[in-house]
Amino acid sequence: MRTMPPRAVSGLQERATASSAVSVPSRAPEAVSGPLWRAREILDDPITAGVLYSAWSGDPAVICPAAPGAGKTRLVALLAASLADRAGLRVGVAAQTREQAAEIANRLGRLTDSAQLLWGRKGSPPPVQSVRVVGGVGARFPATGGGVIVATTARWIYADHDSLGCDVMLVDEAWQATYADLGCLGAFAAQVVCVGDPGQIAPVVTGSTTRWEGSATAPHLPAPTALLAAHKDAVTVVRLTNTWRLGPQTTALVQPAFYPDLPFTSRRPPEHITDRDGRVLPEITARPLPVRGGPSDPVLVSECATSARALIGTQLTTAEGTRDLTDRDVMVVCPHVSQAAAVRALLADLPGVMVGTANAVQGMERPASVVLHPLAGYRDPAGFGLDPGRACVMLSRHRAHALVVTDRATGAVLNHAEPSESIRIHQHVWASFYPDESSWDTT
Amino acid sequence: MSVEWFDLGLRLAARERGGPVERLRHAPVAPGAARVWVAASEGASGVQVRAAVPGGPVGRADGGECLDLLGALGVSIAAPEPVTLVVEDESTLPALVALARASDPASSRGVVAAHVGWWAERSDFPSGRAVLDVVQACRSRWVLGLAPSAERSLSVWAQGVEDERAPLMLAELVSAGSPLPLLAVLVEDELASWEYAQTAHAEGRDWRHPDGTGRAALGLRSRCDAADVYAAALLSDPLYRERAVHTGHVVIGRVVEASGRRIGVECARLDARLRPGSQVHGWVGGVAGGSLTFGGEVLAASVNGGRLVLSVAVVGALPGHGDAVTLHDAPPNVGGQVSGRSRYRWHYAARRSWLTTGRAPVAARREVPLSVLVAGASDDGQEDQR
Numbered sequence: 163m164r165t166m167p168p169r170a171v172s173g174l175q176e177r178a179t180a181s182s183a184v185s186v187p188s189r190a191p192e193a194v195s196g197p198l199w200r201a202r203e204i205l206d207d208p209i210t211a212g213v214l215y216s217a218w219s220g221d222p223a224v225i226c227p228a229a230p231g232a233g234k235t236r237l238v239a240l241l242a243a244s245l246a247d248r249a250g251l252r253v254g255v256a257a258q259t260r261e262q263a264a265e266i267a268n269r270l271g272r273l274t275d276s277a278q279l280l281w282g283r284k285g286s287p288p289p290v291q292s293v294r295v296v297g298g299v300g301a302r303f304p305a306t307g308g309g310v311i312v313a314t315t316a317r318w319i320y321a322d323h324d325s326l327g328c329d330v331m332l333v334d335e336a337w338q339a340t341y342a343d344l345g346c347l348g349a350f351a352a353q354v355v356c357v358g359d360p361g362q363i364a365p366v367v368t369g370s371t372t373r374w375e376g377s378a379t380a381p382h383l384p385a386p387t388a389l390l391a392a393h394k395d396a397v398t399v400v401r402l403t404n405t406w407r408l409g410p411q412t413t414a415l416v417q418p419a420f421y422p423d424l425p426f427t428s429r430r431p432p433e434h435i436t437d438r439d440g441r442v443l444p445e446i447t448a449r450p451l452p453v454r455g456g457p458s459d460p461v462l463v464s465e466c467a468t469s470a471r472a473l474i475g476t477q478l479t480t481a482e483g484t485r486d487l488t489d490r491d492v493m494v495v496c497p498h499v500s501q502a503a504a505v506r507a508l509l510a511d512l513p514g515v516m517v518g519t520a521n522a523v524q525g526m527e528r529p530a531s532v533v534l535h536p537l538a539g540y541r542d543p544a545g546f547g548l549d550p551g552r553a554c555v556m557l558s559r560h561r562a563h564a565l566v567v568t569d570r571a572t573g574a575v576l577n578h579a580e581p582s583e584s585i586r587i588h589q590h591v592w593a594s595f596y597p598d599e600s601s602w603d604t605t
Numbered sequence: 606m607s608v609e610w611f612d613l614g615l616r617l618a619a620r621e622r623g624g625p626v627e628r629l630r631h632a633p634v635a636p637g638a639a640r641v642w643v644a645a646s647e648g649a650s651g652v653q654v655r656a657a658v659p660g661g662p663v664g665r666a667d668g669g670e671c672l673d674l675l676g677a678l679g680v681s682i683a684a685p686e687p688v689t690l691v692v693e694d695e696s697t698l699p700a701l702v703a704l705a706r707a708s709d710p711a712s713s714r715g716v717v718a719a720h721v722g723w724w725a726e727r728s729d730f731p732s733g734r735a736v737l738d739v740v741q742a743c744r745s746r747w748v749l750g751l752a753p754s755a756e757r758s759l760s761v762w763a764q765g766v767e768d769e770r771a772p773l774m775l776a777e778l779v780s781a782g783s784p785l786p787l788l789a790v791l792v793e794d795e796l797a798s799w800e801y802a803q804t805a806h807a808e809g810r811d812w813r814h815p816d817g818t819g820r821a822a823l824g825l826r827s828r829c830d831a832a833d834v835y836a837a838a839l840l841s842d843p844l845y846r847e848r849a850v851h852t853g854h855v856v857i858g859r860v861v862e863a864s865g866r867r868i869g870v871e872c873a874r875l876d877a878r879l880r881p882g883s884q885v886h887g888w889v890g891g892v893a894g895g896s897l898t899f900g901g902e903v904l905a906a907s908v909n910g911g912r913l914v915l916s917v918a919v920v921g922a923l924p925g926h927g928d929a930v931t932l933h934d935a936p937p938n939v940g941g942q943v944s945g946r947s948r949y950r951w952h953y954a955a956r957r958s959w960l961t962t963g964r965a966p967v968a969a970r971r972e973v974p975l976s977v978l979v980a981g982a983s984d985d986g987q988e989d990q991r
Contacts, residue, residue, distance in 0.1 A: 211980035218973045222959065222966035249971070260882065286882075286904060286918075319948050323955060342822035342949075348960025349952035352969065368836070369828025370729035374821060381818075381825040392818075393959070396966045458607045499853050500607065503876030503913075510911040522880075 201243035201273040210237050213400045217241060217330055217355050218249045221398045225336075225386045226357040229426035230416070230558035231407020231527060234357050235262070238334045239269035241355065245330055246276050246308035252328040255312040256347050258338045260288070262525070266334060267293045267312045276304065280313035280321065301326060315343050323349040330355060333385065335525070340365045341388035342381035356386045357402075361420040361558075362524055363551040404429040407527050407561050411445035419590045420554040433562040435487060435530055436477040443476070446557070446564045448535075448595035453569040457539035463501055465567045467508035469532045470494050470515055478529050478562060489514030493528040495556045497536040497547060505534075520555040531560040537588065538569040543576065548584040553591065566595065573599050608851040612748070620750025630844045633745045634733035634780040635788045635795075641678050642691040642773045645671070645700035652700045657770050659777070671704050672714040675721070682719035682806045687799045690724045690736045693759040693772045698728055698736060706813055722812035723802045729828050731835040732791035739775040746779055787838035790939050791831055798827075818963040819953030826949050830942040837936035846892045849933070853878040856932045857892055861914065863926045867904070870930055872913040879903050879915060884935040887917075889928045897922040900935055 205211045210233075216224045228234045238255060245251045255270075257263035263279065270277035271292030278294045280301045281287070288295055293312075298321060303309045311326065315333070318326075328351045333339055336356035339347075343365075348354060367382045374380030378391035390397055403426045405413060413428040435443045449469070453459045470492050478487045489512040496502040499519055506517040516528060520536075533556045536547040546552070557564065573592050579585050592599075619626040643656045654671040657663045658678050666674040680688050692698060702725045705718035727735030733742055743762045755761055763771035805812065816824060839845045840854065849855040853876040862869030879885060883903045888895035899921035906915050915932070924930050952961065959966035 205977065205980035208981060211977060213981075215973055215977050215981035218971060218977060220968050220970040222968050286902070319945065319952065323952055323957070340825065342825045345818055345822050345958075345960050346949060346952040348958035349955050350958075352958060352966070354960065367825065367829060368832040369825060369830070370832070371825070371828070373726065373729055373824065374816070377815075379818075381821040389960075392963065393965065396959075396968075456609070458609070499878055500876045503853070503874065506908055506913075507875045507911050510908050513908060 199244060199247040199274075201240045201247065204237075204240040204244050209400065209402055209404070210240060213237065213355070214241055214244050216398045216400060217245060217353065218251075220353065222353055223389060223393060223397045224353075224355040225390065225397055225399050226355065226402055227360045227386070227399065227424050228357060228402035229405040229408070229413075229421065229424060230359060230361070230554075231405040231430070231561075232359075232402035232426070233404075233406060234359065234402070235265060235269065235334065237402065238332055238357050239266055239273055242266075242277070242310045242312075242332055243270055243273035246310045247274050250308040251330055252303040252308060253310045254318065254326070254328040254331040254347070254350055255310060256315045256318050256331060256333045256339070257312065258315055258335045260314055262334060263312050263314050263317075264288045264290050270310055270312065274310065276308060277310040277312060280311055280317055282317060303328065315339055315347065318350065319343070319346050321350075326350060329353060332357065334358070336386050337362060337384040338365050338524075339385040340367065340381060341379065341383050341385050341392075344385035344389060345381075354389075356389065358384075358386065360384070360386070360424060361416075361551065361554040363521060363549070363555060366521075401426075403427060406430055408558060409433065409445045409562070412558065412560070412564065415446060415591065415594050416554065416558050419587050419594075420550055430561065431481040433478070433480045433529070435473070435563045436479065437472075438476065443563045445562065446560070446566070448566040448568050450568050450570040450596070451538075453539050453571065455539070457498060458500060458504075459539055460504075462534055462538050462567060462569070463496075463504040463508065466494050466496065466501075466505050466532050466534050469565050469567065470505075470509060471512065473530050473532070473563070474512065474515075476530075480562075487530060491529040492516070493518075493523060493526070493531040493559055494534070495520060495523050495531060495559060496534040497538075497552065497556075501534055520552045523559055524555050527559050527561060529561050530563045531565075533557060533559075533564055533566045535566055535568040535572060537572045537575065538567065540569075541571065541575055543579050543585070543588075548582075548588060550584055550587045553588065557591070568595065606851055608848065611848055611851045615748045616750055618750075619748050623750070625747035625749055627746065627844055628748055628848070629746050629785070629839070629842045630782075631785040631842050632780045632782045633785060633839075634737060634742050634776075635792045636780050636784055637792070638686065638689045638734055639679060640689045640691050640737070640773060640776055641675065641680060642770055642776075643675070643697055643701065644693060644769075644772075645697040647700070652704055654701075655769065657773065659773050663769055669704065669708060669714065671701070672708055672717040672721075675701075676713065676717040680720045681716040682723065682803055683716045684720075687723065687735060687795070688720070689734060689776075691772050691776045692736065692738050693740055695738070698724060710811060710813075716806070719802065719806045719812050723799065726802075726812075726824075727795060727798060730791065730795065730831045732788055732795055732831070733780070734792050734795045737776055739772045739779060742779045743775060785835075785838035786841045787834050787936065790834050791838075794827070794831060819950075819961060822953060823946060823949055826946055830937070830946065833937045834939065834942070837934070840933050840936070843893045846931075846933070850874070850892055852876075854933060855892060856915070858915070858930060858932070860924045860926055860928045860930060862916075863924070866919050866923065868917050868919055868924055868930075870915045870917060870932065871909075872915060875908070875911075875913045877906070877913055877915065879906070879932060879934070881905050885917060885932045886935040887924075887930050887932040889922070889924045889930055891929060892931050895931065897924065899924065 242253045245253045267279040267290045278296050330353040331347050331351035333356045336358035371382045379388045410428045476487045493516040509515050645654050651668045653667040664674045701721050705721035708714040708718045846855045856877045858870040858872040860868050861871040889897040901917045901919040904916045
């Protein structure tokens with residue numbers, strides 16, 4: 163049984179009472195009267211229930227910063243289904259990639275009968291079941307009651323905000339959407355809910371942004387960041403403060419380094435990997451190598467491949483029992499496409515090992531990962547390798563074990579670099595890997 | 606071979622030859638337009654400017670008179686055609702913008718200042734039609750037998766030229782020959798933006814005003830579209846493609862499977878940037894080019910026996926089993942880009958949302974069942990920013 167803090171209850175009640183007197187929605191929602199709806203598990207967790215409350219009660223903007231592995235996609239699906247089936251609202255969901263849109267649609271298909279996936283006619287059909295796939299012309303919200311339409315942000319931009327106008331727009335992976343795109347989505351709904359991971363790689367913008375340098379509300383910024391800067395007084399922030407993927411050791415490293423404003427806790431059930439000698443592998447560890455040939459030095463990719471290979475056949479222990487780790491349980495993450503390609507070649511006989519760049523593996527997880535440090539091989543730290551978002555993605559894909567392959571010289575490179583926030587973050591991470599580095603022989 | 610080795614090879618070839626080696630066969634700069642070279646520096650009495658047009662003498666001015674000098678050289682928003690600003694460094698344009706911002710819009714300098722404002726906005730666009738940094742343009746077209754950092758100086762490109770108007774000569778050189786094919790698209794956009802700026806000036810709108818939400822959003826979209834077109838323009842250059850093979854942007858391979866309109870391409874390298882879902886342009890033949898061209902979409906990518914195999918659904922000419930093929934990302938659909946910008950404009954112009962107008966939102970409250978309120982009440986992660 164859960165005991166609710168009295169202060170929090172009264173606070174919410176005050177908001178509900180005061181807010182209900184403010185105004186009425188433009189279209190009265192037809193709420194389902196009964197307490198049963200398939201997504202009702204959203205009420206089981208006070209944080210997700212809080213998001214539902216904020217959106218349902220009419221907060222114009224709700225931002226949900228989430229830790230890695232906090233269950234963002236689950237929240238989006240539960241929230242959309244609840245708002246549609248329980249609150250009777252028309253809900254738009256904007257995903258940032260076609261894969262994410264299909265994933266949300268699949269989850270929604272299990273939670274509600276009212277979901278549709280808006281999908282372009284070009285290209286391959288979406289890999290979805292139990293959800294209606296519609297083209298631009300066929301997409302409509304139900305004439306009465308609630309409904310959900312899922313599409314990519316790019317697809318929404320080509321949709322008609324008059325015929326597909328909705329009550330609430332949920333933006334998944336919102337830190338990968340630009341503020342400019344959020345404005346377009348705003349034409350569809352007076353309410354937005356932004357769910358995403360603030361520590362990851364910023365939106366990919368190919369054009370120059372120098373015109374808006376220094377602006378806190380620049381169009382290329384991650385949508386929630388600029389939204390908070392522009393409309394702080396109108397924004398409700400609900401933090402998803404539990405990670406179900408990262409263990410305590412990784413959380414202790416990643417949270418202070420990359421999420422200073424988002425304290426979060428590991429709720430992952432105990433998991434570990436035991437090597438062939440019976441030793442329990444640390445949750446996250448690093449291995450220094452002498453690197454003289456730059457980022458493409460073969461020693462780096464060889465070590466990644468060898469380490470990934472060595473993990474296969476070790477024992478994974480979870481709450482469900484113990485089993486052999488297979489190639490499908492292992493991921494190798496590299497900063498550069500060429501490095502990933504080389505590792506992929508070295509592991510060609512293990513096709514199940516996922517090998518990719520940070521951008522490619524964003525949002526994915528495996529029990530074990532091998533990470534090629536983004537500054538390995540560099541003697542002059544550059545923007546690409548220093549990007550904290552990239553490092554954060556790379557260090558937060560694993561559940562039970564991560565091995566970070568590093569360049570012995572990186573610590574000295576960081577110490578001689580011009581101080582900056584990115585350098586500070588990397589130094590923090592480096593110091594946690596190598597607290598006794600000063601004793602190294604660096605010759 | 607890595608791209609670093611490829612670049613080093615070009616540099617060594619330039620050193621051996623004792624002259625520049627081409628990176629591009631086409632000109633990376635759009636032709637046409639009148640040009641004015643300007644070099645600004647900080648002097649004791651403020652900003653000092655040297656400026657000239659092709660064939661003309663070098664004029665000098667300082668402070669607010671710099672704008673008068675530019676006006677005398679034909680820089681005016683009221684002129685029928687825009688003038689290309691030729692610079693040799695990154696500091697001249699900001700200095701001119703500072704002068705323009707400080708000028709009186711109602712004075713005769715207002716028309717010059719508005720043109721400078723247009724330069725400032727268009728300097729983010731890559732055609733080189735509004736603002737041409739000759740050193741950057743030379744570096745994109747040629748490589749010298751020097752360390753990369755040495756190439757950032759005008760003097761190495763204008764070696765032996767005593768004339769301070771050397772940037773104008775280099776501008777002529779770097780734009781000689783046929784331009785990259787898609788540059789015409791960027792020029793068209795440039796001219797449309799010039800007309801917009803002229804209209805805005807005629808209607809009394811001040812270019813100094815910061816961008817509103819919609820204008821900034823559309824500006825970003827335009828910049829990204831232009832950057833994507835320019836990236837595709839570079840891929841249409843055969844010399845650029847030689848290098849792009851080593852970055853994974855161009856894929857060479859051989860057809861190892863052919864079934865209906867679907868082919869499997871075994872790639873020569875593993876580091877292809879083409880992914881499932883990528884729209885591709887390809888042809889039968891090597892990286893230099895070929896006659897049988899086709900389009901398509903990458904359906905799957907897999908590694909078989911250490912070789913990357915891309916499964917491609919083909920539209921157009923159908924390569925046969927065993928054919929050597931070259932693939933790269935399909936160029937952006939320019940019509941689609943225009944349509945995308947128009948949708949953007951339409952969404953923002955609707956002004957139905959506080960997000961598009963930038964105004965503070967007014968909450969439209971709904972009643973919430975007690976069960977939801979109670980379930981969310983113990984959330985200690987929630988924080989109302991109000």
